[in-house]
Amino acid sequence: MDTSRTCESSEVRIDHSLSEVERQHLTRRTETVLDCLKQHGISCSEHDMPNIAVLGSGGGLRAMVGLLGSLSRLKKEGLLDCIMYLSGVSGSTWCMASLYNGPNWSTKLETVEDNIVQRLAEGRVSWSQMGQKLANYYANNENFSLTDVWAALIVSNMVNEIDEHKLTEQRANYTNDPYPIYTVIDKQCKYDTLNADVWFEITPDESGYSLSGAFVDSSCWGSQFKSGERIKDQPETDMLYLQGLCGSAIADMEENKKFLYEALKQLIEYIFGYTEERHTSQIPDVKKGQQALLALVELNLSVIRGKDPSIYLNIIEDLLKDKYDEIGRMTLRLKKMMTSEGKMTETELQNYNLRVCSFITDLFRGQGSWFDMWMAIVRSLILLVSWTWGTNYDFLYRMQVEVIDPSVLDSETRQYEDAGLLLNSPYFSVLRKERHIDLIISLDFSAGNPFETVVTTAKLCKHLQIPFPEVVVPAEDTEPQDFYVFRGYSKAPTVIHIPLFNAVNCKGEIKQWEKRYQTFQKSYTPEMITDLLEKAAENIKNNKEKLLKEIINIIQEKKTYKHGKM
16 A cells, blocks of 8 residues: 555635536536437537436445446446436445446446456455455554455455555546545434434545535545644555445444454464465464464354354463463353353453453564564454444544534544445435536435335435425335336426336346345356346336436426526
8 A cells, every 4th residue: 555645635625615626527527418418319508408416325236236237228328428427325336436447437338347247257356365455454554443354355355356546546537427426424423314414425536524515635535634734644545445435334233243253264264274384373372373363253253143152262261371361260250151041241242352352462473474464353353342434534623614513523533434324325415506416316226115215315305404306105015116206396306216126127026136136145146247237227228218308307497497587
């Protein structure tokens, strides 16, 4: 990771207006959109042109592949160049990261799609690569968190790639593409959903709070700030980390914990085998540390699975008792507190984990080239106790800004996480009034209720006094269709909502398709990828004329509104 990088600008920008770079892109993109509409026989001026945003929801690999299939079909139908913005949450950002990896992807989408599909179907990231990436994150990130662990060990294994490109490398690379917006939420603000500071957007140019109007140059995001001035550079995070940050909620907390513990177990076993083969772990303390780490991970997995962890308590005690007298007393106390079913309290387990990790850290001292990797694993286990995600320096720390919640201004660091934990579609990134969005195309790849995102957004917008159309959805026992229109009024955008699996493309088999593509799946077969691409594409192909009709409606409304003001 390049630690010599300096920020493009150290200034924090408190302003609702769009950045100069974004405005320039929109000006260039306007010509593309007008030409695209003309090819469909739609003539309008720049002032009447509909400003269209495509939203990709969360949904793990299902969302990644679904968004790819949808965009590919938009391209084939000649509609992709009508789109001004592309915004994503969670799994959809994995697709976006792959697309924007190269310049002007929309001009060569067929080739780009083939490359992504081949990587998902045939690619592989080795444990050696994942372990080295984890060690690099640990060594170079002052705010190392579970997001680093998740990115290095889980996301890289799902998308079959360690993408070390930087987000700011995309600058000027997307001149022929929709403007990209990646989204997360501020975890500390999550429980106050009417707090505008919860919605956080990340673009190649700026990152910040969408509705509050507080931004920093994206090359500086993560650096340390105080009173609006950058006081310490931090390396710019790479795209793998960004994918881990945006896509960290593919399952509930217990399932995510299990994913992480299992990944750490496999990494330890890999390193153990590698060092044994090369006789590099013959130092007694180091070998005991490796074995104790593995036993500690197994102990936690046993607890998660509801099994008796006593065998691993005994193993850890045997390995550490010669150097640490305290381990015997700790083990005895835990065994006394365990129930007859072999269960222990969360607090006792956390305290035990922390203490054993401190012993193991001591054993690894002086381990040379392997030290960072072992320390990254130990630190990961400690973070699993505190459940700490997405820690970054707060660029608003100690600033005096009335429009920002005081809690944000008083924190030296903030924690950001998958926006799907609050709202599984990035509506608020495009509801910034300065973006003047006329039409939102909501591609919903969520599990469960196919209308939850749009219904929740309507409720939040009502409280936040943000213009949004009235949303009336069909009865719960009704199979969703493939195209819904919620028409805007006054300054509200029109929303087209397209559920991935619906009565049209699944023909009575929605449940079967949902079961086949569950959010927590970590890989798809080539056949599954092909089938999902086709299902997502059908939703665009079947509704091309309806999409064009809504575009024409918006143009006519804008013309009528303009003439009415004259």
